[in-house]
Amino acid sequence: MPSPARFLVGVLGGMGPLATVDLLQKIIAATPAEHDQQHVPVAVWNVPQIPDRQRALAGIGASPLPALLDGVERLNRLDISHLIIPCNTAHHWFDELQSASLAPVLHIADVTLAQVSTVLNGVPAPRVGVIATHGTLAAGWYQQRLAALDIETVLPDEQEMDNLFVPGCYAVKRGEVTAGGQLFGQLAARLAARGATHLILACTEVAPGLAATQSRWLARSIDSTEALARYCVARWREQAER
């Protein structure tokens, strides 16, 4: 058996599958490379047969944890050096997944918040709208981390969640990416009307939707998928320079 790769990003994906592909595309786009061999090595479990995270947290569906643990166990077989999960809501089960993983697991909110100071550097009185699932908003990962930086958050109200975010999210999952992006764009406009100067795209279905509609909000967004990609590329380049 060949020796394990020293550096190998494992991706616990499939939530949804397009969000995983968006991550892989962003890793490649963020990598300065002259040849194939300079790109980041990635192993991907893009197996979407995982019970719906939003329904599970709403108490109306099965737990995704057994399927998530199966994915971690498969990635463990590949001798990965890092594990990332391009789905914010799945981080509800972060502790259990971290316990099961042989490789360290990055928390998507930590990686995303690391981008905030760069993006908001010099912006006077920024207010950050958070676009996320009910489960992610209820967990408070982003609100707490932004509060620790003295940054005010603007959250969707219940009506905006039901009429804009949730249908937008499921539109992307069924391939209606532009329709989803239009709903996310409307939600962004509502958050801006309530004072948001910037957005955190704290659900990985959002960026593909906004990209499909060429949304002007992307320029003022911190995208959790992009943050994961940049983190991977930075670590890869560090070890390549060693």
Place this chain on the structure above:
Amino acid sequence: MPSPARFLVGVLGGMGPLATVDLLQKIIAATPAEHDQQHVPVAVWNVPQIPDRQRALAGIGASPLPALLDGVERLNRLDISHLIIPCNTAHHWFDELQSASLAPVLHIADVTLAQVSTVLNGVPAPRVGVIATHGTLAAGWYQQRLAALDIETVLPDEQEMDNLFVPGCYAVKRGEVTAGGQLFGQLAARLAARGATHLILACTEVAPGLAATQSRWLARSIDSTEALARYCVARWREQAER
């Protein structure tokens, strides 16, 4: 340990990494799905630290076979049910990879040719231009299969390979996808001037380039990546209906 998935596509990727992402995107786009859970389960070894296939076949670089076999061995650990390789040139080592794989390996030329009769159905006297690496053209996989269907091929000449195909291919690999697409578009125009009515994109770097330039040739092309994607989706839907 959970029981192995009954259906799980394994992708031996990284050649180049963007071509692999293009395949994953095309699998999703070709899948009618209302929910995440209806999408094709895929495990991907997108590890591009594989010696350059074109240089190896030209006798000026190391063999990629050990790295390819390592990838197969990793995918074997995941209990995949099918193995696909989104790189035509890598099929030079098809027999060795098939011997090493626990899952059956699909030959990209077989899957691509299966699309030819659909696309060319009713076209009088079609002539098919083949865009591919020197290695793929020398192997003759596409020319032989087309000849068996009594379809004439149009091949790039040596100057077109050196000035258009090869630089286009390496442009895509270093992220200059539009520049690569422009070169591929020029090559397509040359093949059409010599009588090609349709194209086979027999190198997986070509379709992303032509897509980035919104090439009109795509509408008259049989894309080997798209063919792999459609094959996977058809098998997935068959087993889902059982």
